[in-house]
Amino acid sequence: MSDLEFARAQMAMSLAFHIVFAVVGIGMPALMVIAEWRWLRTRDAMYLELAKRWAKGTAILFAVGAVSGTVLSFELGLLWPTFMEHAGAVIGMPFSLEGFAFFTEAIFLGIYLYAWQRIPPKAHWWAGVVVALSGALSGAFVVCANAWMNAPEGFAMVDGVVTNVDPIDAMFNAAAPSQVLHMTLAAYAACGFAAAGVHAYALRRGTPHRAFHRAALQIALMMGLPAAVLQPLSGDISARSVAERQPVKFAAMEGHLRTGPANFVIGGWPDEATLTHRGALEVPGALSFITTGSTKTVIPGVDQVPAEDRPPLAIVHTAFQIMIGCGMLMMALAAWGAWRTWRRRRGQGAALPDDRAFLLAVILASPLGFVAVEAGWTVTEVGRQPWIVHGILRTADAVTPMPGLGVTFALFTALYLGLAVAVVFLLRRQILKTGIRQLPLGLTGEMPIP
Amino acid sequence: MIDVANTVADTAASLTWTLPHAVAGTMVLSLNAYVLLAGADFGGGVWDLLARGQTRDTQRALIAHAIGPIWEANHVWLVLVVVLLFTCFPAAFAHLATVLHIPITLMLVGIVLRGSAFTFRTYDSTRDAVQRRWGLIFSISSVLTPVLLGVCLGAVAAGRVPMMPAATAATLSFTARFVDPWATSVFAWAVGALTLALFASLAATYLTVETGDAVLQRVFRRRALQSQAAVVATALGTLWLAREASPPLYAALTQGAGVPALHALTALSALITCWALSRHHFRMARLAIVAEASCLVWGWAWAQFPWLLPPDRSITALAAPRITLSLTLGALSVGTLILLPSFVYLFRVFKSPGAGFLPDDEAVTVPEDRAGP
Numbered sequence: 001m002s003d004l005e006f007a008r009a010q011m012a013m014s015l016a017f018h019i020v021f022a023v024v025g026i027g028m029p030a031l032m033v034i035a036e037w038r039w040l041r042t043r044d045a046m047y048l049e050l051a052k053r054w055a056k057g058t059a060i061l062f063a064v065g066a067v068s069g070t071v072l073s074f075e076l077g078l079l080w081p082t083f084m085e086h087a088g089a090v091i092g093m094p095f096s097l098e099g100f101a102f103f104t105e106a107i108f109l110g111i112y113l114y115a116w117q118r119i120p121p122k123a124h125w126w127a128g129v130v131v132a133l134s135g136a137l138s139g140a141f142v143v144c145a146n147a148w149m150n151a152p153e154g155f156a157m158v159d160g161v162v163t164n165v166d167p168i169d170a171m172f173n174a175a176a177p178s179q180v181l182h183m184t185l186a187a188y189a190a191c192g193f194a195a196a197g198v199h200a201y202a203l204r205r206g207t208p209h210r211a212f213h214r215a216a217l218q219i220a221l222m223m224g225l226p227a228a229v230l231q232p233l234s235g236d237i238s239a240r241s242v243a244e245r246q247p248v249k250f251a252a253m254e255g256h257l258r259t260g261p262a263n264f265v266i267g268g269w270p271d272e273a274t275l276t277h278r279g280a281l282e283v284p285g286a287l288s289f290i291t292t293g294s295t296k297t298v299i300p301g302v303d304q305v306p307a308e309d310r311p312p313l314a315i316v317h318t319a320f321q322i323m324i325g326c327g328m329l330m331m332a333l334a335a336w337g338a339w340r341t342w343r344r345r346r347g348q349g350a351a352l353p354d355d356r357a358f359l360l361a362v363i364l365a366s367p368l369g370f371v372a373v374e375a376g377w378t379v380t381e382v383g384r385q386p387w388i389v390h391g392i393l394r395t396a397d398a399v400t401p402m403p404g405l406g407v408t409f410a411l412f413t414a415l416y417l418g419l420a421v422a423v424v425f426l427l428r429r430q431i432l433k434t435g436i437r438q439l440p441l442g443l444t445g446e447m448p449i450p
Numbered sequence: 451m452i453d454v455a456n457t458v459a460d461t462a463a464s465l466t467w468t469l470p471h472a473v474a475g476t477m478v479l480s481l482n483a484y485v486l487l488a489g490a491d492f493g494g495g496v497w498d499l500l501a502r503g504q505t506r507d508t509q510r511a512l513i514a515h516a517i518g519p520i521w522e523a524n525h526v527w528l529v530l531v532v533v534l535l536f537t538c539f540p541a542a543f544a545h546l547a548t549v550l551h552i553p554i555t556l557m558l559v560g561i562v563l564r565g566s567a568f569t570f571r572t573y574d575s576t577r578d579a580v581q582r583r584w585g586l587i588f589s590i591s592s593v594l595t596p597v598l599l600g601v602c603l604g605a606v607a608a609g610r611v612p613m614m615p616a617a618t619a620a621t622l623s624f625t626a627r628f629v630d631p632w633a634t635s636v637f638a639w640a641v642g643a644l645t646l647a648l649f650a651s652l653a654a655t656y657l658t659v660e661t662g663d664a665v666l667q668r669v670f671r672r673r674a675l676q677s678q679a680a681v682v683a684t685a686l687g688t689l690w691l692a693r694e695a696s697p698p699l700y701a702a703l704t705q706g707a708g709v710p711a712l713h714a715l716t717a718l719s720a721l722i723t724c725w726a727l728s729r730h731h732f733r734m735a736r737l738a739i740v741a742e743a744s745c746l747v748w749g750w751a752w753a754q755f756p757w758l759l760p761p762d763r764s765i766t767a768l769a770a771p772r773i774t775l776s777l778t779l780g781a782l783s784v785g786t787l788i789l790l791p792s793f794v795y796l797f798r799v800f801k802s803p804g805a806g807f808l809p810d811d812e813a814v815t816v817p818e819d820r821a822g823p
Contacts, residue, residue: 056573059569059572059573060569060570060573062522063522063565063566063568063569064565064566064569066522066525066526066565067525067561067562067564067565067566068562069529070525070528070529070532070558070561070562071558071561071562073529073532073533073536074532074547074554074558076536076547077536077543077544077546077547077548078547078551078554078555081543081544081545081547081548082544084536084540084543084544084547085540085541085543085544086540087540088536088537088539088540088543088544088770089537089538089540089770089771089774090774092533092536092537092538092540092770092774092778093537093774093777093778093781095533095536095537096533096534096537096778096781096782096785097781097785098533099526099529099530099533099785100781100785100788100789102526102529103523103526103530103785103789103792104788104789104792106522106523106525106526107523107789107792107793107795107796108792109522110519110520110522110523110796110800111519111795111796111799113519114518114519114800115519115799115800118799118800119799163771165770165771165773165774166773167773167774167777168777400547400548400551401548401619401620402548402551402628403624404624408551408555411555411559415559415562415563419562419566422566422570426570426573426574429573429574429575430573
């Protein structure tokens with residue numbers, strides 16, 4: 001592998017690692033705040049315990065997110081100095097704002113985690129609200145900066161020098177609204193589904209703390225399911241925005257290889273040399289119909305640009321399909337849940353937490369949100385290639401002159417693998433304490449669940 | 451040679467305070483906050499590593515109790531410095547990240563391991579072996595990270611990281627370009643040692659206030675005095691090494707405008723720190739060492755002024771367009787309006803005189819099975 005490939009691999013790995021924790025930093029605070037709100041309303045100690053459990057998970061994951069996010073802010077320069085030299089002044093604005101949002105989140109998370117006994121319950125709940133809001137805001141700011149790489153504006157490039165900088169215009173670029181909406185919904189859906197899976201597992205396996213896990217499942221589903229219903233709509237807005245601004249990226253996503261009326265391509269492996277699909281199921285004219293309302297409309301394919309200006313077709317198309325697939329399954333589960341709730345209201349069928357088939361579906365669906373997030377980021381980032389700033393600066397021209405990047409790639413890979421193992425182990429330990437394995441509670445030394 | 455020196459002096463003299471200087475000043479202010487707050491958290495890790503004697507476990511519990519709720523917020527000051535650097539001085543950031551790639555990477559590994567190991571220790575099993583494993587990672591990375599931070603700053607201050615045309619840089623060998631600027635500079639390593647000593651000293655002095663226990667106070671009072679001696683020694687050593695390493699820096703450190711007053715203030719606050727510690731006036735010692743550390747930070751910044759990348763790139767020359775600077779400063783002012791009250795609240799909740807250790811606090815685990823023989 002060349003140094004450029006190692007740099008890209010390290011960046012991809014760092015982003016793929018960090019995004020999980022960033023998503024958790026947005027979604028989990030919302031869950032714990034809802035649980036604590038219910039405690040304030042009902043004074044049922046079960047909800048307090050639930051808020052504390054979720055807060056512990058948040059604490060572990062937020063710490064890893066904070067440090068891996070710091071690594072990313074340095075890596076922008078360590079790996080892509082030429083990019084930062086040109087882009088820093090243009091897109092520094094959202095990063096500065098993100099700095100403050102992150103500050104606020106860290107301060108109030110410290111208060112939330114450690115001050116249960118020190119401040120009044122209402123104040124404590126408000127601290128949680130600030131964490132949830134600033135978490136969502138800091139995510140939005142960073143996505144604004146990323147959106148600029150897809151829709152660069154707010155500057156002029158004259159003889160390789162950036163001039164006429166307008167940071168406000170750059171921050172509110174054409175791609176920002178759709179990307180921010182899509183990512184924020186994704187965070188709530190992913191966290192809601194993951195948390196729901198854990199508690200559905202406890203309920204299905206059998207637990208002495210049914211009421212506790214039912215309450216948890218209900219809150220998690222209340223966050224995850226609506227987000228999953230809205231997400232395909234926001235995905236449609238995103239796709240239209242991409243089609244308008246980055247037609248080649250759009251074509252690569254959809255697997256639309258040759259310019260002409262576009263089929264809807266399901267599955268398949270695009271061959272970059274011959275621009276043909278292998279093993280794809282194609283619905284003739286369907287993509288043209290979805291985007292324009294007519295099956296005959298000519299849509300530009302990836303053949304519009306020379307081969308060196310195309311992204312890796314197979315990765316982008318496959319990642320896009322994975323994301324869509326996960327999204328569809330999650331939406332189907334939401335529809336099922338809604339239908340069951342509706343029937344239940346009319347006095348038919350069992351309650352959701354008593355339905356073993358539904359619980360199994362929730363367990364199986366629990367990783368889908370995170371899989372979709374990873375796949376979606378692959379589409380965004382790999383689909384933008386070979387550009388680091390779309391149409392302006394090539395990734396190959398932005399990489400550091402530092403040789404031997406394989407070493408740092410290996411270093412960070414080992415580091416993040418170790419962290420991932422530790423995090424999984426610790427979370428498992430925290431979850432086990434909630435009684436899934438029905439350990440004698442005295443052994444763990446934890447507060448028993450009501 | 452003399453001509454060059456004169457021109458440099460003339461440029462320096464003709465510089466007035468401008469928007470770039472305001473941003474650079476804000477960065478030094480953030481770095482100052484990072485040193486005072488996060489520095490002490492790293493210093494806590496140093497004392498975790500060096501915890502000895504019968505009270506070893508209570509020393510460690512006190513350190514964990516002191517830094518637990520605040521280290522993440524304190525850490526963000528560094529993120530702020532980096533974001534300001536790449537937004538307002540993008541060319542300088544790109545250059546530093548290229549030439550100092552190796553020490554910055556190692557520092558990042560330290561930052562990652564310190565933060566995650568500390569959190570993992572808090573939430574993992576309270577069994578001795580598990581706690582010691584995370585504790586060791588936490589404390590060793592707490593030692594390495596400040597040293598590397600100091601090495602990077604020292605290399606820049608000594609003018610070892612000059613900007614040069616890309617064509618010239620490309621002719622340099624790997625070691626000449628990426629290793630020598632920091633690894634072979636004794637001065638840079640001395641600044642690393644000074645940083646470590648300062649962080650440890652800050653932590654020990656703060657910890658005397660954090661506990662009401664007389665035994666622990668005695669332990670950390672001794673540590674504070676010992677590390678204060680190390681600060682003085684490394685600071686003087688750094689000054690002495692600067693003479694060889696960078697004559698312009700040495701000149702600025704010894705003959706610059708206002709320098710005698712700054713040195714006097716630093717020495718005075720160091721003396722007050724020692725006196726207050728020996729007289730058990732721990733709150734006064736904390737105040738004095740805050741002044742001392744701030745003097746050191748601003749002394750370095752003042753000595754390097756007006757250069758961002760010595761020997762020849764000034765703050766104004768490397769600054770981003772005006773619009774970016776003024777918007778960033780605007781965002782900073784608005785952000786500060788939210789941030790300052792939040793910080794005050796955080797520290798009031800956890801660091802006010804009545805906020806001692808509460809056994810019911812979440813996430814503060816006192817290992818029950820580590821009493822030892």
